Amino acid sequence: MSMxxxxxxxxxxxxxxxxxxxxxxFFAAGILGVVLSLIGLFVNTEQFFYSYLTSFTFIASLVLGxxxxxxxxxxxxxxxxxxxxxxxxxxxxxLLWLGLLFVPILxxxxxxxxxxxxxxxxxxELTQYKQPYLNIPFFVIRNVIYFTVWGFLGYxxxxxxxxxxxxxxxxLDKKQxxxxxxxxxxxxxxxxxxxxxxxxxxxxxxxxxxxxxxxxAMSFQSILAVVIIIVLYLFRKGLxxxxxxxxxxxxxxxLLFGFTVFYAxxxxxxxxxxxxxxxxxxxxxYYYRFExxxxxxxxxxxxxxxxxxxxxxxxxxxxxxxKLLMGVSIWIVILQFLExxxxxxxxxxxxxxxxxxxxITLLLAFFGISSGLFFRxxxxxxMIPKNDPLLAESLNKH
Amino acid sequence: xxxxxxxxxxxxxxxxxxxxxxxASAVNKAGYKHFDTxxxxxxxxxxxxxxxxxxxxxWIVLIHGIIGLLGGIALQVWSMDIAYPLxxxxxxxxxxxxxxxxxxxxxxxxxxxxxxxGLFALNKLPRLHNPLFNSDRIAKATDDGFFICIEATDxxxxxxxxxAFLKEAxxxxxxxxxx
Numbered sequence: 001m002s003m004x005x006x007x008x009x010x011x012x013x014x015x016x017x018x019x020x021x022x023x024x025x026f027f028a029a030g031i032l033g034v035v036l037s038l039i040g041l042f043v044n045t046e047q048f049f050y051s052y053l054t055s056f057t058f059i060a061s062l063v064l065g066x067x068x069x070x071x072x073x074x075x076x077x078x079x080x081x082x083x084x085x086x087x088x089x090x091x092x093x094x095l096l097w098l099g100l101l102f103v104p105i106l107x108x109x110x111x112x113x114x115x116x117x118x119x120x121x122x123x124x125e126l127t128q129y130k131q132p133y134l135n136i137p138f139f140v141i142r143n144v145i146y147f148t149v150w151g152f153l154g155y156x157x158x159x160x161x162x163x164x165x166x167x168x169x170x171x172l173d174k175k176q177x178x179x180x181x182x183x184x185x186x187x188x189x190x191x192x193x194x195x196x197x198x199x200x201x202x203x204x205x206x207x208x209x210x211x212x213x214x215x216x217a218m219s220f221q222s223i224l225a226v227v228i229i230i231v232l233y234l235f236r237k238g239l240x241x242x243x244x245x246x247x248x249x250x251x252x253x254x255l256l257f258g259f260t261v262f263y264a265x266x267x268x269x270x271x272x273x274x275x276x277x278x279x280x281x282x283x284x285x286y287y288y289r290f291e292x293x294x295x296x297x298x299x300x301x302x303x304x305x306x307x308x309x310x311x312x313x314x315x316x317x318x319x320x321x322x323k324l325l326m327g328v329s330i331w332i333v334i335l336q337f338l339e340x341x342x343x344x345x346x347x348x349x350x351x352x353x354x355x356x357x358x359x360i361t362l363l364l365a366f367f368g369i370s371s372g373l374f375f376r377x378x379x380x381x382x383m384i385p386k387n388d389p390l391l392a393e394s395l396n397k398h
Numbered sequence: 399x400x401x402x403x404x405x406x407x408x409x410x411x412x413x414x415x416x417x418x419x420x421x422a423s424a425v426n427k428a429g430y431k432h433f434d435t436x437x438x439x440x441x442x443x444x445x446x447x448x449x450x451x452x453x454x455x456x457w458i459v460l461i462h463g464i465i466g467l468l469g470g471i472a473l474q475v476w477s478m479d480i481a482y483p484l485x486x487x488x489x490x491x492x493x494x495x496x497x498x499x500x501x502x503x504x505x506x507x508x509x510x511x512x513x514x515x516g517l518f519a520l521n522k523l524p525r526l527h528n529p530l531f532n533s534d535r536i537a538k539a540t541d542d543g544f545f546i547c548i549e550a551t552d553x554x555x556x557x558x559x560x561x562a563f564l565k566e567a568x569x570x571x572x573x574x575x576x577x
Contacts, residue, residue: 398442
């Protein structure tokens with residue numbers, strides 16, 4: 001074997017090719033989705049808001065997962081991830097305007113959240129009891145706080161990183177850690193409470209203290225899949241092939257494998273505790289989500305989101321098998337959308353899975369615009385943090 | 399050719415990790431199978447340079463894990479449904495969701511046993527004495543020494559030729575290790 005442990009220099013082109021039209025394609029799909037969805041808003045307003053919340057929580061989970069990924073790399077000062085870090089950094093930069101996409105939900109609260117309906121408040125004792133927390137002004141204030149915190153972290157971490165491309169100032173690297181350490185603490189609280197507000201409060205009687213970590217577990221498993229998809233897409237375009245090596249891919253695969261187990265552990269624990277205690281007010285959430293054909297999705301998550309990726313990614317060689325990794329990653333992202341669908345939709349459609357065309361058009365709108373924004377931004381700067389002090393170490397990863 | 403029956407092998411010292419890696423690669427290419435390298439720290443890429451195959455440990459752990467899973471489920475099915483069926487808050491005797499934590503724990507337990515004792519066996523432990531300790535220099539392998547030892551059990555081994563080969567590969571010192 002030759003001495004491949006000596007290369008430390010960058011020999012790839014570092015900018016995303018300008019003639020690549022993928023961002024335009026995504027934007028076109030996104031705009032088509034927006035237009036069709038706006039028609040749907042007038043055709044079926046209630047369905048629109050449920051589909052909107054599904055796609056919003058799906059995209060939010062990916063973008064938030066990316067923010068956590070970036071912060072954990074800074075806090076641990078990891079060198080391995082430097083060559084791929086610009087990808088999650090660019091994704092979490094979108095947190096800057098994620099709050100704008102939340103605004104429409106405020107107009108659909110009467111459809112989505114039963115605790116906002118006056119007749120419900122008047123007659124339901126438990127809803128009255130929860131009023132100090134579950135009321136519209138406080139809901140809005142909380143969401144303003146979440147999006148401010150996330151927007152600030154996503155924006156700062158990205159801006160510092162691209163500023164470092166042009167300067168050798170070691171203070172910038174330190175700033176990233178100083179931001180990330182308290183950032184992770186804030187992230188834990190804001191994501192947990194956001195998931196309580198957005199999703200858990202839809203069943204206003206129901207509560208699960210694990211719901212925040214459940215949302216996080218899903219989001220982190222999915223973002224690892226997304227990062228793998230993007231890296232393998234770049235490879236397919238012949239980009240960064242000499243910068244990102246199989247050792248990086250292997251570690252991403254190993255993380256995806258590990259957080260597949262973490263997801264299963266959290267999702268199953270939440271179910272098992274409620275199933276075993278068998279207290280009516282807790283079991284009701286699962287009752288609606290197991291009723292009729294909805295149970296098919298529950299089994300799909302067990303088999304498709306845990307057993308299948310676990311078995312497929314168990315071997316060492318599997319974690320560097322590009323085709324397999326790409327397949328498993330795309331599959332996990334699809335299941336992440338379906339799991340959001342499974343959490344949100346049984347409230348509107350009790351007893352049977354019911355797909356509406358708005359589910360697709362809103363997914364198209366969110367996914368198209370978000371992906372378009374990602375590639376537009378990704379093309380503006382170097383695809384890797386080229387001045388990072390740990391870059392050489394990352395390039396030398398075995 | 400003299401008999402090598404009283405020899406453990408030939409030990410060669412190299413100046414630095416890069417030389418060691420080049421030498422390991424050369425020894426591997428020359429067709430030697432029974433040899434090992436010794437260094438104060440792990441050297442990335444050494445497995446490939448030595449031509450080592452994937453460790454069997456993963457398979458040992460996997461088999462133990464599968465036995466643990468099947469055994470854990472079987473234990474609960476037998477005890478909860480056959481030997482001592484007991485009504486617990488209206489749930490069925492064959493209550494698979496409730497079997498998961500115990501099944502999981504036994505998978506982890508047996509996998510850990512498999513990993514620990516498997517590693518023990520693959521490293522031929524317990525081993526009270528290694529003939530390499532007959533050399534005074536080998537102690538440097540815990541500090542600043544980089545060594546290759548070609549063992550006498552190797553079919554290609556010959557005292558003179560192997561020693562000459564290692565010297566040519568850049569060894570700064572060689573010696574024959576008695577058994």
